[in-house]
Amino acid sequence: MKTSISSLSVSDTLEDKLAAFAAAGFDGIEISEQDFAVQGSTPSEIGKLVRDHGLDVTLFQTTLALPGMPDRARALTQLERRLDIISALDAPLLLLKAPSDPQSLGGIDRMADDLRNAAERAAARGLRIGFEPRAQARHINDYRDAWEIVRRADHSALGLVLDSFHVLARGLSPEGIRAIPAERIFHVQMADAPAVEMDLDFKSRGFRQLPGEGDLPLLTFLRAVLATGYSGALGLDLRQDRSRPSTRNLALDGYRALVTLADAARRAEPSLNLNLPAFPPPSRVEDVAFVEFTANEDQARSLGHMLSCLGFAPVAKHKSRQVALWQQNDIRIVVNSEPTGYAHSAQVMHGTSICDIGLTVPDAEAAARRAEALGARRFHQTRHPDEMNIPAVRGVGGSVLHFLDRKSDLRRVWKREFVPLPQVTGVKQAGLRRIDHLAQVMQLNELPGWAQFYAALFDVDKASETRVADAGGPVRSRALQTEDGSFRLTMNGVDTHRTFAGRFLSDSYGASVQHIAFHTDDIFETARVLATTRFTALPIPQSYYEDLASAFDLSDSFVADLVAANILYDRDPLGGEFFQLYSMPHGDGFFFEIVSRKSGYNGYGARNAPYRTAAFKRLSTR
Ligand SMILES: O=C(O)c1ccc(O)c(O)c1
C-alpha cells in the first residue's frame, strides 16, 4: 500500500515538509499550486527536490476551476498551463476539484464534456486527471453525481478522487462507493472531522483532523473503497486552523493514523486485498506492571520518604544497578539512581520524574512489533549479562514504554534481576492495591497525536475531549481506558505555563507523568492509616464541601468524614461513586492521588478538577 500526504496538511518550508514526510514513512507528497508561490522554485526544481528526499509526487492539485465554467475555451487554455507544470514536476495525476465558484454552471453532460476534453489533452501527454467532488462545491458535492459525470465522459485518462471528508461531512453513506469500478478511482484521501454543525467550506479549510480524531465513520468509508479492489495510494489530506504539532510530529501521527486505519479495515474484512505487511493486532493491557522514577541519590531519599508515608516498602534491589524496587500489594515502583544511561539523562533533563512505564500485555514482543510497524522507535539500552531483553518503545515526551507479559520468561524479571531486601519494620500498609490511572501532561497541540498513539497500539476506548477549568488558560483532557478498566490513562494538553499542568510541563522541561493514582477499596481506612504516618494531604477548602453537600444531598456526618481527611467526592447518574485524596506535590513536580471507585464509577472526578487545580495553585503562591 502506497501512502501519501498533501503538502497543505502542514505549514512549513517544502524542504522541512519533505524531510518529515520521508522520515515518517510516507511514499509520496501531493503538491499544491500554493507550494510554487511559497517556494519560488520551478516545477522541475520542485520535482527534483521531492525525489531527492526519496518521495514521489503523487499528484498535483490546482486551483483551476474546471469543469462547468462559462468560458470553456479559457479554462482549457489554463488547463494546458497546468499540464506543462505537472509534466515538469513529473507527476502522473492532476487533481481537479469540483468548483465552488458562484459562476460555475453545473449540468451533468456539460461537465462531462469539459472533463472529456481535459482528459484528452492530459492523455496526449501521458497524464491522467482525477475529479474530486467536494462537500462545499456548488453543484458536485455528492460522489454519486461525480461518478455519473466521469462515467458519461467515458475516457480512460479520467477518474475520481475520493476524499473521506467530502463524502462523510455531508452525511452521505459511503456504501455506494462499492459499486464504482476500482480502475476509475484514481486516488483516495483521508481526513476526519468533528460532528459539529458549521459551514462546510469553513470546516474543510480548518477542521480536517487526523483519522480517528474526529467523528466521521472513516473505517466504513475505507472498507467501501477497498471493497472495489482499489489498490492505489492512500493519502492524508488535513487542514487545521488550530495550532498544530511540529511538522515532524504531525507526519508521524498522520502516518500512524493512516496505517492504523488500513490495518483496522483488513481486520474487519479479511478478504480485502491490501498490500501491507502483516503486523500484530492492538494489544490488550492487563495492568501497569511498574512505574519507574529517575532520581539521584538525594532525590531518591526524599521520594523514598514520600513512598514510605504512603505505605510502600523497599522490597528488592537490582543485582547490578543502583535501582530499588518499592512495593505495596500489586503496585511496583522502581527508583532508578544510576549515574549514567537513559534514566540518568532523564533525571538531568527533568529532575525527579517518571521516565518509564511498564505495561503487562498478552505478548510483549508482539506489542512492540505493532508499535514499530506504526512508526514508533524501539528503545534499546546496553544490558548487563544478568539483565533480560524487555521489549520497549519511546513514548510521550521521549519517555519509555516497556512491555512485559506472563507467557514468556519476562514474568520472572523481578526474581532474575533483583535481590530481595530484608523486611523493613514499621511500614504500615495503607491498603493501596493497584494503579488506577496515570496522568500525563503534554503540549495542547500534541494531545491528538498521543491519543492516537495509545489508541493505535492498545485495545482501549477513547473518551471524547473535555475542558478542564483553569483560570490560567485552556487545558484539554482526554481519557483512554480498557473496557474492564484494568488500564487507565488521562492526558492533559496545555499551552501556557500559567495553568497548573502547564507549569509542571515547563518546570520539568517536558516530563510527562504528572501524577499516579492508586486504588484503595476503602479510602476512609486508607486515610486513617496515612494519618499515622507523616503523609500530608492536599488541603481542600471548606467552600468545596458546602458546594458538594448541596449538589448531592449528603448527610452531615458523611461530609464531616470527607472534610476530616480532605477527600473529594463525585457521583455519576447511575449511583457510581468516586473518592479522591491528593498528596502534596514532590518539590514542585508530580504528586500522588488515592482513589476509590464504587458501583461502576468510570470517570475521573471531572467536577472536582477545578478545585484540585486551585488548591495546588494556592500552595505555590503562598
Ligand atoms: O477545497 C479545496 O480547495 C480542496 C482542494 C483539494 C482537495 O483535495 C480538497 O479536499 C479540497
Ligand SMILES: [Mg+2]
Ligand atoms: Mg481532498
